[in-house]
Amino acid sequence: MKQAQNWIEEFIPLNGTETYLLTLPAAPGKPVVLFLHGGPGVSESCFAYAYHDMLGDACTLAFYDQRGAGRTLRRNPDAPLSIGLMLHDLDGVIKLLKKRFPGSPIVLLGHSWGTVLGALYALRHPERIARYIGVGQVVSMTAAEQASTAALRKALAERGTPRDQARFASMQPYPPDHWDKKGLRHYAAMTKLRNKYGLREPNPVPLIPAVRRSPTLQKRDLIDIIRGNLTSTPLLCACMNVFDLTRFSAHWRVPALFIQGARDHITHLAPVERYFDRIDAPEKQLVVMADCGHSPMIDRPDLFARHIREQLAKAEKEVHQ
CATH class of the missing domain: 3.40.50.1820 (Alpha/Beta hydrolase fold, catalytic domain)
Incomplete structure (x- = not known):
């Protein structure tokens, strides 16, 4: 001790x-x-x-x-x-x-x-x-991701670039029916998209x-x-x-x-x-x-x-x- x-x-x-x-x-x-x-x-x-x-x-x-x-x-x-x-x-x-x-x-x-x-x-x-x-x-977590993904889908429809819209479409259906390492990679990619379109932590703290x-x-x-x-x-x-x-x-x-x-x-x-x-x-x-x-x-x-x-x-x- x-x-x-x-x-x-x-x-x-x-x-x-x-x-x-x-x-x-x-x-x-x-x-x-x-x-x-x-x-x-x-x-x-x-x-x-x-x-x-x-x-x-x-x-x-x-x-x-x-x-x-x-x-x-x-x-x-x-x-x-x-x-x-x-x-x-x-x-x-x-x-x-x-x-x-x-x-x-x-x-x-x-x-x-x-x-x-x-x-x-x-x-x-x-x-x-x-x-x-x-x-x-x-x-x-599936319900949470469904809500966050709906917000991202709306943001992409309003102001998303064709490249980001295609990236989003390539990961559908999302969230997945079964989470595995591939699903977690898509989770990370979706998080980056959310961050890019303002759906991010409001006050990030340097770790x-x-x-x-x-x-x-x-x-x-x-x-x-x-x-x-x-x-x-x-x-x-x-x-x-x-x-x-x-x-x-x-x-x-x-x-x-x-x-x-x-x-x-x-x-x-x-x-x-x-x-x-x-x-x-x-x-x-x-x-x-x-x-x-x-x-x-x-x-x-x-x-x-x-x-x-x-x-x-x-x-x-x-x-x-």
């Missing part, structure tokens, strides 16, 4: 893997926010400092690299990957945090791919968490300067992010082929907040709105952040922090009632 002024790094045993865990403790009794990174395979632990800047006085922050990602991948290069195993790992992390921070409510915060794990866990084990927050919530600010950064972390993305490609395809949140129960037994960028073309707003309308929960809220893309915590950190702090205040109040 490595400890500095306000952060603790360690590897914990989880289901046959040595899992990297980063914790930034707050005052006793404060809620614990467990962050589930995206990808799959893309560790976001290097950005923990940014969340600490936004929320550090209001909660304990916990980040872990999922199997197949970051420093966990580095220690366990041959660990098997599946949603079931990852949910089992997540349960282990939550049990550890509950033991270390007794009396502190656990708030589960997922981003992108992390919302797949987070939503499934919240539906299966609502008694173990106080609240769920999904940022860039995945409902169905290297942002990561360099991290007090936990190691030279290999960027390599691990790239490696994790490649390692997790089969899992990503499997998720895109079979995962659809609308196939699960619409009855949530835990308060749920969805934070969505209005200009998110990865997890498009339209499927999220349809899903949100059909669920019931003790409390539910959909926040649509204007001029934000897939990472509203980067695009508008001030507004994002305000919404998270509201949830933390509620969780802290509820645990003392």
Whole structure:
């Protein structure tokens, strides 16, 4: 275990893997926010400092690299990957945090791919968490791509060059009925077209300067992010082929907040709105952040922090009632 002024790094045993865990403790009794990174395979632990800047006085922050990602991948290069195993790992992390921070409510915060794990866990084990927050919530990647592709088709019809229109036509039907490596190549090509015609992240952040600010950064972390993305490609395809949140129960037994960028073309707003309308929960809220893309915590950190702090205040109040 490595400890500095306000952060603790360690590897914990989880289901046959040595899992990297980063914790930034707050005052006793404060809620614990467990962050589930995206990808799959893309560790976001290097950005923990940014969340600490936004929320550090209001909660304990916990980040872990999922199997197949970051420093966990580095220690366990041959660990098997599946949603079931990852949910089992997540349960282990939550049990550890509950033991270390007794009396502190656990708030589960997922981003992108992390919302797949987070939503499934919240539906299966609502008694173990106080609240769920999904940022860039995945409902169905096929449905999201259908919405984004419709917007691109309209833009190309209005102002597309003949070459770009031909490129778009050559990849039809899109999205594919079955996602594989070819489908992912078309996904990348469609993303480039969307970016060219203004359907892009509104506030792109240079990755290297942002990561360099991290007090936990190691030279290999960027390599691990790239490696994790490649390692997790089969899992990503499997998720895109079979995962659809609308196939699960619409009855949530835990308060749920969805934070969505209005200009998110990865997890498009339209499927999220349809899903949100059909669920019931003790409390539910959909926040649509204007001029934000897939990472509203980067695009508008001030507004994002305000919404998270509201949830933390509620969780802290509820645990003392």
